[in-house]
Amino acid sequence: MRPIDIGCTEKSAVYFYTSGETAKQTFFYPLCVGHYFCTKEYLVQRNNYNSFLLIYAKKGEGYLKVDGKKYTFRKEDVVLIDCYKPHIYGTVKDSELLWIHFDGSTSREYAEMIFGNSGPVCSVRDLITFEKDLNRLLLMISTGSAVNDALCSYYIVKILTDLVLCSSKTLKEENPRSITEDIISYINDHIREQLTLEDLSGRAGLSPFYFTRLFKKETGYTPHEYIILSRVNIAKFYLKSTAYSIKEICFSSGFSSESGFCTTFRRVCGMTPSEYRENNNIS
Numbered sequence: 001m002r003p004i005d006i007g008c009t010e011k012s013a014v015y016f017y018t019s020g021e022t023a024k025q026t027f028f029y030p031l032c033v034g035h036y037f038c039t040k041e042y043l044v045q046r047n048n049y050n051s052f053l054l055i056y057a058k059k060g061e062g063y064l065k066v067d068g069k070k071y072t073f074r075k076e077d078v079v080l081i082d083c084y085k086p087h088i089y090g091t092v093k094d095s096e097l098l099w100i101h102f103d104g105s106t107s108r109e110y111a112e113m114i115f116g117n118s119g120p121v122c123s124v125r126d127l128i129t130f131e132k133d134l135n136r137l138l139l140m141i142s143t144g145s146a147v148n149d150a151l152c153s154y155y156i157v158k159i160l161t162d163l164v165l166c167s168s169k170t171l172k173e174e175n176p177r178s179i180t181e182d183i184i185s186y187i188n189d190h191i192r193e194q195l196t197l198e199d200l201s202g203r204a205g206l207s208p209f210y211f212t213r214l215f216k217k218e219t220g221y222t223p224h225e226y227i228i229l230s231r232v233n234i235a236k237f238y239l240k241s242t243a244y245s246i247k248e249i250c251f252s253s254g255f256s257s258e259s260g261f262c263t264t265f266r267r268v269c270g271m272t273p274s275e276y277r278e279n280n281n282i283s
Contacts, residue, residue: 003034007042007091015142019149027153028104028160033141036097038062043090048083051101052111054159055079056134060095064088064120073121078130078163080120082111098134102156110160117164124166133159179204180218187227191234192254195227231255232268239277246273 003014012035019029031051036042038060057077064071064079065088073079081087083101091097114122124130133155140147183204187195200223201211215223235253238244247258250273255261265273 003036005036005042005044007039009037009039011037013142015138017141017147023149023153024103025105027149028102028107028156029149030137030141030152030156031101031103033100033138034097035138036095036099038091038095038097040091040093042095043088045088046083047086049101051083051103052107053079053081053083053099053101055081055089055097055099056131058096058098058131060091060097061093062089062091062095062097066120071119071121076123076127078122078124080111080114080122080163082108082115098131098138100134100137100156104153104156110164114160114163118166122163122166124162126162130159130162179206180215183215183223184219184226187223187230191227191230192252194256195223197223227254228264229268232265235261235265235273236269236276239273249273 001014002010003012005012014032014034014036016032017030019027019031023029042062055073055078057073057075057079059075061072061074062079064073064081066081066085071079079089081089114120137152137155140152183200186203187200197208197212201208204211206214212222215221215226219226221229231254235249235255238249238252242249244252246262250258250261253261255264262272265271265276269276271279
């Protein structure tokens with residue numbers, strides 16, 4: 001349908017979609033999508049419209065005002081807006097915008113990750129694929145028939161994941177996160193061996209202090225905490241899946257003593273290994 005927004009030309013189109021309750025509880029879901037051809041008069045000012053808005057500027061230039069700050073965007077930029085809070089955006093010249101209002105159970109977590117890395121205006125590596133995915137969403141909603149909620153969610157997640165990757169330092173050569181990923185891979189491969197902070201930080205080429213700080217920033221755990229949780233998770237699997245003794249599972253999981261294993265397991269899980277094995281209500 002043709003929008004009634006000021007500053008939208010006759011070529012513009014907007015489509016609305018009402019997701020079912022199951023889709024809202026399970027997936028990322030669209031509220032409305034649009035393909036706008038705007039003049040410099042295009043302006044949207046809202047206190048809120050409970051959703052997140054993704055805008056791809058195929059052509060033109062514009063601006064966003066949110067949280068007391070002003071951001072500008074240009075051709076081929078992507079803008080992500082938290083529409084739960086007051087915001088203003090518009091264009092300053094003839095522009096072509098593809099956009100989607102969406103929401104979902106972890107939408108805010110994705111948005112905060114992107115905002116934290118690059119702010120609300122970012123770019124993507126593969127514009128062709130990005131635009132194709134966005135157009136597929138527009139096409140599904142615009143046809144109005146046989147909208148596949150799971151497929152809509154897939155494309156929204158794919159688009160957001162691309163923005164997370166492109167806004168993150170993960171793409172930079174020898175970036176901190178790639179170091180963390182290498183160490184995690186090493187830990188997983190050597191989980192049954194003795195793993196010390198000195199060995200891991202040396203492998204990363206960092207001081208123990210900086211390595212610990214970096215590792216916790218990227219994973220939420222110190223290296224020691226991550227190793228302990230990994231070993232406990234291995235033990236939980238074998239406790240539920242095998243008939244091996246507690247002692248055998250202890251050493252197979254990388255713990256050096258049965259007493260230390262039982263103490264750590266109880267601290268992490270709130271019960272002993274034997275109680276965990278016998279409790280049929282816990283997976």
